[in-house]
Amino acid sequence: MKPLHCIVCVKPVPDFSAHAVEFDRQTKTVRRENVPTIINPLDKNALEAALRLKESYGGKVTALAMAPPFAEDILREVLAYGADEAVLLSDRVFAGSDTLATSYVLAQGVKKIGAFDLILAGAASADGGTAQVGPQLAEHLGIPHVSFVTSLTRATEDTLELTAKTEEGTVLLELSLPALITVSREINEPRTLALFGIVAAAAKPLRIFGAADLEVDPARAGERGSPTRIAGVFEVSLARKGEILPAAPETAAFLAQKFKEWGVL
Ligand SMILES: Cc1cc2nc3c(=O)[nH]c(=O)nc-3n(C[C@H](O)[C@H](O)[C@H](O)COP(=O)(O)OP(=O)(O)OC[C@H]3O[C@@H](n4cnc5c(N)ncnc54)[C@H](O)[C@@H]3O)c2cc1C
Numbered sequence: 001m002k003p004l005h006c007i008v009c010v011k012p013v014p015d016f017s018a019h020a021v022e023f024d025r026q027t028k029t030v031r032r033e034n035v036p037t038i039i040n041p042l043d044k045n046a047l048e049a050a051l052r053l054k055e056s057y058g059g060k061v062t063a064l065a066m067a068p069p070f071a072e073d074i075l076r077e078v079l080a081y082g083a084d085e086a087v088l089l090s091d092r093v094f095a096g097s098d099t100l101a102t103s104y105v106l107a108q109g110v111k112k113i114g115a116f117d118l119i120l121a122g123a124a125s126a127d128g129g130t131a132q133v134g135p136q137l138a139e140h141l142g143i144p145h146v147s148f149v150t151s152l153t154r155a156t157e158d159t160l161e162l163t164a165k166t167e168e169g170t171v172l173l174e175l176s177l178p179a180l181i182t183v184s185r186e187i188n189e190p191r192t193l194a195l196f197g198i199v200a201a202a203a204k205p206l207r208i209f210g211a212a213d214l215e216v217d218p219a220r221a222g223e224r225g226s227p228t229r230i231a232g233v234f235e236v237s238l239a240r241k242g243e244i245l246p247a248a249p250e251t252a253a254f255l256a257q258k259f260k261e262w263g264v265l
Pocket residue numbers: 009010011012040042043046064065066067094095096097098099100102103106120121122123124125127128129130131132133134226228229230
């Protein structure tokens with residue numbers, strides 16, 4: 001079968017596993033200062049799926065990110081995992097993009113990269129978590145897409161056989177290439193970084209494109225191109241209202257009464 005060119009969307013996200021989430025009430029955005037940036041966890045699964053396709057059929061893997069310049073480090077890490085080349089879309093014009101504007105800029109990036117067979121993205125990011133960017137990107141490019149993919153095999157030269165999670169269960173699908181998939185954690189176990197990969201990454205191509213290189217319409221990118229408005233931000237308190245009852249005979253009657261009030265009995 002012919003080799004495949006896979007493009008993997010990689011979002012750099014703050015590592016909230018070790019740092020509490022804080023909001024800037026003024027700008028209504030998440031405070032990212034002093035929080036280390038990591039590869040969005042599900043994007044590692046997307047990368048792993050692409051690397052396995054390359055190992056089976058040949059071809060290449062291109063990593064694609066829209067982010068500020070610091071994301072170069074994240075893309076070098078993706079190259080160390082085994083991607084062949086990386087493309088960073090970075091420009092002040094892109095700041096303040098909602099998912100629609102983000103996916104539009106990514107689509108312009110894909111057009112700049114050129115011919116591809118499969119785009120892979122995480123099902124959702126660890127910070128925004130809307131799960132919109134993958135499907136929106138596919139719509140901008142006019143290609144079919146499947147979200148929440150849990151397994152993947154190549155059925156024919158130009159089709160994949162997939163299983164994907166739905167609200168009702170799992171569906172088995174055949175997908176014609178070129179196409180886009182978003183992957184769930186179940187799809188694979190991402191590999192660990194190897195020292196030779198880190199060394200090899202330094203010599204791999206990493207290109208940076210701005211709005212002018214991508215022929216981005218400024219009216220469709222950044223704050224100007226974003227129809228979403230954040231009305232407010234608040235922290236959800238998960239603290240439970242507890243009540244400690246004495247170990248006394250009358251507690252049973254009290255509880256029975258409470259259960260009736262709550263509709264449990
Ligand atoms: C009004 C508004 C303003 C915003 N301004 C900013 C801002 O200034 N700076 C900022 O960082 N965020 C900003 N955001 C958040 C930004 O819209 C989201 O980070 C972005 O659109 C991705 O959405 P998500 O996290 O829900 O991704 P999801 O749809 O949950 O992500 C799914 C997958 O899509 C891919 N993906 C998503 N984003 C990217 C990306 N950037 N590059 C490559 N692949 C990607 C990844 O594979 C990811 O796993 C803003 C949001 C709003 C609503």
